[in-house]
Amino acid sequence: MSDVATDTHKLAKSFDATQFLTKYSTVLALLALVIFNLIFTKHFISVQTLNVNLTQVATIVIVGVGMTLVIATGGIDLSVGSMMAISGAIAPLIFLGTAVHISEIHLSVAVAMIVAVTTAGAFGWFNGWLITHFRIQPIIATLVLFIAGRGIAQVSTNGNLQPFKLGEFQWIGLGRWLGVPVQVVIMIALVAIAAWVLRRSLFGRQILAIGGNEQAARLSGIPVARVKRWVYCISGLCSGIAGLVVIAINSSSDANLVGLGMELDAIAAVAVGGTLLSGGRATVTGTLVGALIIQLVRYTLLSNGVPDDVAKLVKAALIVLAVWLQRQSRA
Amino acid sequence: MTLINRRAALLMTVGIVGAFAATALADGLPKLAVKKTYKVGFAQTESNNPWRLAQTASMKAEAEKLGWQLVYTDAAGSAAKQVADVNSMIAQGVDAIFLSPREEKPLIPAVMAAKKAGIPLFLIDRNVDANLAKGGTDYVTFIGSDFLKEGTTAGENLVKLTGGKAIILELEGSTGSSPANDRKKGFDAVIAKNPDMKIVASQTGDFNRDKGRQVAEALLQAHPEATVIYAHNDEMAIGAISALEAAGKVPGKDVTVVSIDGEKDALQAIIDGKMAFSVECNPKFGPAAYAAAMAYAKGDTLPPTMTNTDRFFDKSNAKDSMADSY
Numbered sequence: 001m002s003d004v005a006t007d008t009h010k011l012a013k014s015f016d017a018t019q020f021l022t023k024y025s026t027v028l029a030l031l032a033l034v035i036f037n038l039i040f041t042k043h044f045i046s047v048q049t050l051n052v053n054l055t056q057v058a059t060i061v062i063v064g065v066g067m068t069l070v071i072a073t074g075g076i077d078l079s080v081g082s083m084m085a086i087s088g089a090i091a092p093l094i095f096l097g098t099a100v101h102i103s104e105i106h107l108s109v110a111v112a113m114i115v116a117v118t119t120a121g122a123f124g125w126f127n128g129w130l131i132t133h134f135r136i137q138p139i140i141a142t143l144v145l146f147i148a149g150r151g152i153a154q155v156s157t158n159g160n161l162q163p164f165k166l167g168e169f170q171w172i173g174l175g176r177w178l179g180v181p182v183q184v185v186i187m188i189a190l191v192a193i194a195a196w197v198l199r200r201s202l203f204g205r206q207i208l209a210i211g212g213n214e215q216a217a218r219l220s221g222i223p224v225a226r227v228k229r230w231v232y233c234i235s236g237l238c239s240g241i242a243g244l245v246v247i248a249i250n251s252s253s254d255a256n257l258v259g260l261g262m263e264l265d266a267i268a269a270v271a272v273g274g275t276l277l278s279g280g281r282a283t284v285t286g287t288l289v290g291a292l293i294i295q296l297v298r299y300t301l302l303s304n305g306v307p308d309d310v311a312k313l314v315k316a317a318l319i320v321l322a323v324w325l326q327r328q329s330r331a
Numbered sequence: 332m333t334l335i336n337r338r339a340a341l342l343m344t345v346g347i348v349g350a351f352a353a354t355a356l357a358d359g360l361p362k363l364a365v366k367k368t369y370k371v372g373f374a375q376t377e378s379n380n381p382w383r384l385a386q387t388a389s390m391k392a393e394a395e396k397l398g399w400q401l402v403y404t405d406a407a408g409s410a411a412k413q414v415a416d417v418n419s420m421i422a423q424g425v426d427a428i429f430l431s432p433r434e435e436k437p438l439i440p441a442v443m444a445a446k447k448a449g450i451p452l453f454l455i456d457r458n459v460d461a462n463l464a465k466g467g468t469d470y471v472t473f474i475g476s477d478f479l480k481e482g483t484t485a486g487e488n489l490v491k492l493t494g495g496k497a498i499i500l501e502l503e504g505s506t507g508s509s510p511a512n513d514r515k516k517g518f519d520a521v522i523a524k525n526p527d528m529k530i531v532a533s534q535t536g537d538f539n540r541d542k543g544r545q546v547a548e549a550l551l552q553a554h555p556e557a558t559v560i561y562a563h564n565d566e567m568a569i570g571a572i573s574a575l576e577a578a579g580k581v582p583g584k585d586v587t588v589v590s591i592d593g594e595k596d597a598l599q600a601i602i603d604g605k606m607a608f609s610v611e612c613n614p615k616f617g618p619a620a621y622a623a624a625m626a627y628a629k630g631d632t633l634p635p636t637m638t639n640t641d642r643f644f645d646k647s648n649a650k651d652s653m654a655d656s657y
Binding site (some may be wrong): 041042043046047048049051052055056160161163174189246249250251252254256257299302303304305307308309 | 377378379380381384405407408506532534535539540541544545546548549550552553554555569570573577578579596
C-alpha cells in the first residue's frame with residue numbers, strides 16, 4: 001500500500017487530463033451541479049437556498065468529520081447513527097427534568113448537552129477499545145453498538161417521542177450567529193479544525209501513518225492503540241453533537257428515528273469526497289464537498305419534482321463513480 | 332423454448348393456482364372459539380409518532396381491562412419484519428391477530444399465512460390491496476378510518492377556507508401505504524374540480540417530522556408562490572411549520588397549513604393560529620377491535636369494512652378537544 005501513502009502531491013507532478021479530473025473531480029461535480037441548478041431550478045439564486053442546503057447538510061458533515069478520521073486509520077464506524085440517537089435521547093431526559101431535576105434552566109441545558117455529548121464520546125471510546133484490545137475488525141466492533149445503541153436510546157425513553165419547546169437549548173439547531181445558522185458555524189469550525197489536525201499536527205500524521213501501513217507505524221514507535229481509541233472517541237463526540245442539532249431543529253427527540261441511516265450518508269460523503277476507504281489518505285474538505293454534492297443532488301431532484309426514491313439511485317451512482325475515479329488514480 | 336411451450340406452462344400454472352384458490356375458498360375464514368380470555372397478537376408497523384403510540388397504548392390498555400394476553404410486536408417501519416412478526420405470532424399460537432399493515436402489497440403474505448394457519452386476522456387502521464386479499468374471505472374485517480373521505484374532507488374544507496383559490500404543496504405519507512394513497516386520491520380529486528386551485532408539487536415526507544421539514548424546506552424554496560401546504564399527517568405538518576418559520580414566513584398568514592390526524596401538537600398549532608385545521612383520524616382502536624373479535628367468536632357476520640367516525644378540528648373546537656387528545 002506504499003504507493004497510496006501519505007503524500008497526495010506526488011500524484012500531480014506530471015500533469016495530464018485524467019489526473020486533473022481525478023484530483024478535482026469532486027469540486028468539478030459540485031460546480032456542474034450548481035450550474036445545472038442555475039439553469040433549470042426555479043428560484044435557485046437566493047440566500048435562503050444556501051441556508052436550506054447548509055442547514056440540512058450540517059449534521060452529515062459533522063458526523064462525516066469524525067468518520068473521515070476513522071476511515072483514515074483504515075477503520076469504519078457504523079455506530080454513528082445510534083450514538084446520535086443516544087445523545088438525542090439523553091439530553092431531553094436531563095433538561096426536561098425526567099431523569100434528574102435541575103431548577104436553573106441554563107445550568108440544566110448545559111449539563112444536558114455536556115452529558116449527552118460525553119456519553120456518545122464514551123461509547124465511541126468503547127468502540128476503539130473493542131477494536132484495539134480484542135483486535136476485532138472495526139466493521140464488527142461498531143456493528144455491536146449500531147444495534148445496541150439504538151436499543152439503549154429506546155429503552156431510556158421507552159421508545160416514546162419527547163417533545164419540547166426550549167429556546168435555551170434549541171439555539172443549537174435554530175439559532176443564528178452573525179446571520180449564519182449555528183449548526184453551520186459548528187460544521188465549518190469542525191471541518192477547519194480537523195483539516196488542520198490531519199495536515200499539520202503530529203496526531204494527524206499518526207492517523208495517516210496507521211492507515212497507510214499499521215505494522216510499519218507500530219514498528220516506528222507510534223502508539224497505534226491509543227491513537228485509534230481517540231479517533232473512535234472523536235467520531236462519537238461528533239455524532240453526539242449532530243444528535244443534539246437534529247433534536248433541536250425538530251423540537252422533539254425520537255429515539256427510533258434520530259440518526260437513522262446516518263452511517264451510510266456519512267460514509268457516502270467521505271467516499272465521494274475522495275478519502276481512500278482503505279485508509280492512509282484523507283481529506284476533510286473533500287468530505288464537506290462530498291456531502292454538499294449528495295445534498296445538492298437530493299435538493300435538485302426534489303425541487304424539480306423527481307421522487308425521493310430516484311434520488312437514492314442517483315446517490316448510489318455517485319458513490320460508484322467516486323470509487324471508480326479512486327481506482328483510476330491508483331493505477 | 333417455443334412460444335407454445337411457454338403458453339402451456341403458463342396455463343398449467345394458472346390451473347394450479349386456480350385449484351389452490353378454489354380449495355382456499357372452500358375452507359373459508361378461520362373460526363374463533365368462544366372463550367373467556369384470549370391470547371391475541373398485535374403487529375404494529377412503527378412507533379415513531381404520537382399517533383402510533385396512542386394506538387398501541389389503546390390496544391394494550393383494553394387488553395389489560397379485558398384480562399386478555401397481548402403479544403405485541405413493532406416492525407420498526409419494515410414490511411419484511413412485519414411479515415416475520417406475524418409468522419412468529421402464528422408460531423406462538425395466538426387466538427387472533429390484529430395487524431396494522433405498513434404497506435398494501437408487501438403484507439399480503441402475512442395475511443395469507445394467518446389464514447392458512449387457521450388464525451382469524453383483523454386489519455386495523457390500514458388496509459391491504461383489495462385485489463389480492465378480500466375482507467370476509469382472507470381476513471375477517473378491516474376496522475379503520477376512511478382515508479379517502481379524510482382526503483376529500485380536507486380538500487372540501489380547503490376550498491371553503493380559500494374561496495377556491497390556492498397554490499398547493501402536498502406532503503405525502505410513506506409511498507405505497509394506504510393512507511398516503513387514499514388521502515392523496517381524495518384530496519386531489521376535489522382540487523381537480525376547482526380551476527383556480529393547483530398542486531404545484533407533491534413529494535413524500537414519509538409521515539415523519541424531520542423528513543417532512545426537510546422536504547418542505549426544499550419545496551418552499553422551489554415554489555415560493557405557494558399559499559397552502561397540505562400534509563398527509565400532523566407530524567409532517569408540524570415539520571412544515573418549522574420549515575416555514577425557518578424561511579421567514581408566517582405559518583397561518585403567508586401560508587395556510589392543513590393536515591390530517593388531530594394529535595395534541597396539531598391542536599396546539601391550531602390554537603396558536605399556525606395551522607388552519609386537521610381532519611381527525613382516531614387512533615384509539617382497542618375497544619372497537621376487541622369488540623369485533625368477540626362478536627365474530629359469537630358467530631356474528633361482520634361487514635368486510637368497519638369505518639370509524641372521525642371528527643374535524645379547527646379553531647372552533649381545538650381547545651375543547653385538547654383534554655382527550657394524544
